Amino acid sequence: MRLHHALLTILCVALLATSAMASDMKPGEGVTVKPARATWNTGFFQEALVRRGLEELGYDVDRPKDLQNPIFYKSVALGDVDYWTNGWFPNHDSQLPRGFYDDAQKVGYVVKAGGLQGYLVSKREAEKYNITSLDDFRRPEVKKAFDQNGDGKADLTACPPGWGCENVISHHMKVYDLGDDINLIKASYEAGMASALGTYKSGGPVFFYTWAPNWTIFKLKPGKDVVWINVPEIIPSEAQAPAKDRMTVSGIEGAATDPIKLGFVVSDIQIVANKEFLKKNPAAKTFMEEFTLSLNDINEQNTRMNEGEKSERDIAKHVDEWIAKNKQTWNTWLTKARNAAK
Incomplete structure (x- = not known):
């Protein structure tokens, strides 16, 4: 009986030791990873979370390179960088180099159907001038109301050069013949939206492009402050055409009409990685496949960044807090990643 008890004790200790060893496995040890990151800071949180996950798997992860979309997609196909978490598809399809999928691929879903985009106008002006469409900006009284620099055009806070949305907005200006009616402000998006928010708080009109997830629609709430x-x-660009049915949406809070013709495809937010990197690193690939976030989690973090918590140290703190709140999910992702490396 004593011998049986002793054997059971030894077995339990061995199992516990094996479990502890498994939870400490570092399949990425000795491997340096080269991540990239988007130029919009609303995508920094998911990048930091994935980087932390890879570090817990033992990878030596470099600081991310901030790259414009077309440069990233060329770089990841060439293997100059290994991955980023900021792919928007099909919105980014037009920016992929020829033969891209020979050398790179999408991995999992950060947020499936999470990329909502469109134009918003301050609600008080929308009601005053009966604005429901871009077409209304042809009217002289509307252009005058939104003309900040006196050039006779309505000012739209748009996208900086190199962003996927820049191509779509330019397409809209062309196909709807609005070049003489709307002036595109293409400076830093964060600075442009900070200026728009200040204008709104001072009682002025705002007209801007935005996307979700984003802090903008928490500071300027659709239905209360602004309307989509x-x-x-719907006149899709060549890149949008295959997903034309994803450009009109129903049930959007704060929309001028229901359904609403956004003119942008509702996109999936996905990790994009180099195929050779994924092949050599099954643990990293599995972690990326498992990784997913809710829009609420991203929006909450983006709002905190906009309120001043936007340093690298702040973002690391947000990562710590998210992991602490979602420990079971986080550990499940890591376990699956470690198992993939066995």
Whole structure:
């Protein structure tokens, strides 16, 4: 009996030791990873979370390179960088180099159908001038109300050069013939939106492009402060055409109409990585496949950044807090990643 008890004790200790060893496995030890990061800071949180996960798996992860979209997609295909968490598809399809999928691929879903985009106008002006569409900006009284620099055009806080949305907005200006009616402000998006927020708080009108997840629609709430407006009709660009049915959406809070013609495809937010890197690192690949976030989690963190918590140390703190709140999920991702490396 004593011998049986002793054997059971030894077995339990061995199992506990094996479990502890498994939870401490570092399949990425000795491997240096080269991440990239988008130029919009609302995508920094998911990048930091994935980087932390890879570090816990033993990888030596470099500081991310901030790259514009087309440069990233060329770089990841060439193997100059290994991955980023900021792919928006099909919105970024037009920026992929020829033969891209020979050398790189999408991995999992950070947020499936999470990329909502469109144009918003301050609600008080929308009601005063009956604005429901970009087409309304042809009217002289509307242009005058939104003309900040006196050039006779309505000012739209748009996208900086190199962003995927820049191509779509330029397409809209062309196909709806709005070049003489709307002036595109293409400076730093964060600075442009800070200026727009200040204008709104001072009682002035705002007209801007935005996307979700983003802090903008928490500071300027659709239905309360601003309204989503339509494009005159759905005329997709060549890149948008395969997903034309994802450009009109129903049930959007604060929309001028329901359904609303956004003129942008609702996108999936996905990790994009170099194929050779994934092949050599099954633990990293599995972690990326498992990794997913809710829009609420990203929006909450983005709002905190906009309120001043935007240093690298602040973002690391947000990562710590998210992991602490989601420990079971986090550990499950890591366990699956370690098992993939066995």
